[in-house]
Amino acid sequence: MSGTLNPKGAQDAKFWRTTRHYDMSSEKEEAREEVLLTAEISKCLRRHCGDGGDMFDFAVESILADVQEDGVPKDVDEASCRWSSTLEDCELKPFDDDDEDEDTSELVVNMYGELIEGIQGAMAEARGDVVEYLSSDQCEMCERVAPLTRHHFFPTSEHDFFKKRNLCPPDRSLHEVAAVCRPCHTAIHGFADERTLGESYNTIESLLEVEQLRKFAHYMSKQKGGMKKHDNALRHAK
Numbered sequence: 001m002s003g004t005l006n007p008k009g010a011q012d013a014k015f016w017r018t019t020r021h022y023d024m025s026s027e028k029e030e031a032r033e034e035v036l037l038t039a040e041i042s043k044c045l046r047r048h049c050g051d052g053g054d055m056f057d058f059a060v061e062s063i064l065a066d067v068q069e070d071g072v073p074k075d076v077d078e079a080s081c082r083w084s085s086t087l088e089d090c091e092l093k094p095f096d097d098d099d100e101d102e103d104t105s106e107l108v109v110n111m112y113g114e115l116i117e118g119i120q121g122a123m124a125e126a127r128g129d130v131v132e133y134l135s136s137d138q139c140e141m142c143e144r145v146a147p148l149t150r151h152h153f154f155p156t157s158e159h160d161f162f163k164k165r166n167l168c169p170p171d172r173s174l175h176e177v178a179a180v181c182r183p184c185h186t187a188i189h190g191f192a193d194e195r196t197l198g199e200s201y202n203t204i205e206s207l208l209e210v211e212q213l214r215k216f217a218h219y220m221s222k223q224k225g226g227m228k229k230h231d232n233a234l235r236h237a238k
C-alpha cells in the first residue's frame with residue numbers, strides 16, 4: 001500500500017481510504033478500529049437480517065476484512081457488488097418487520113446504506129475526529145433528519161494559513177460551521193483537501209455547486225430518514 005495523501009484539491013473518491021492509512025499510526029488504534037467496526041457491522045446486519053445462524057460471524061468477519069483491505073464502498077451499488085455474494089452464501093437476507101410487501105430492493109438499499117454509514121462512523125470514531133455528534137436535525141446538504149456533525153467552513157487545521165493571508169472574508173468568521181450528516185461530511189472531505197475547501201468552498205451553496213456533491217446530496221435525500229422539515233439550498237441547486 002502506498003499511503004500517499006492526495007495532491008491538493010484532488011477530486012478523488014478514494015480520499016477516505018488514503019487518509020485512513022495515513023492517520024493510522026499505532027497498532028492500538030487499529031485494534032480499536034477493528035472492535036468498533038465489528039460491533040457496527042454486526043449490529044447493522046442483525047437489525048436487518050436477524051441473527052442468521054451459524055454463518056453470521058463469518059459474514060461479519062468477511063465484510064470487516066473487505067473494508068480493511070479496500071476501504072469503505074463509495075455507494076450502495078459498490079457495497080452490493082462487494083458484499084452481496086458473501087451475504088447470500090451466509091443466507092443473510094434483509095427482512096421486513098411490518099409484513100407489508102415492501103420492495104425487497106428497497107430493503108437491500110437501506111441495509112447497504114446503513115452499513116456504509118455505520119462503518120464510516122466507526123472509523124471516524126476510531127480516529128477520534130468526530131466524537132462531536134450534534135443532536136438529530138436536518139442536514140444542511142441532503143435535507144435528511146439525521147445525527148449531525150459540525151463541518152468547519154474554514155477547517156481548524158488551516159486557520160493559521162487563512163489568518164496570515166487574510167483569506168477569511170470580512171463578513172465571515174473563521175469559526176462558522178455547517179451541521180451536516182456523517183455521509184455528507186465524508187463526501188465533502190473526500191472531494192477536496194481542507195485548504196481548498198476553506199478557500200473555495202466555504203458555503204453550503206458553493207459546495208452544492210459541485211456536481212459530485214450535489215448528486216450525492218440528492219441521492220442521500222432519498223435514503224431513510226429523508227423527511228424534510230424545511231427546504232434548504234439543495235432545493236435551489238440545479
Ligand SMILES: [Zn+2]
Nearest residue numbers: 139142181184
Ligand atoms: Zn446529509
Ligand SMILES: [Zn+2]
Nearest residue numbers: 150151152185
Ligand atoms: Zn468538515
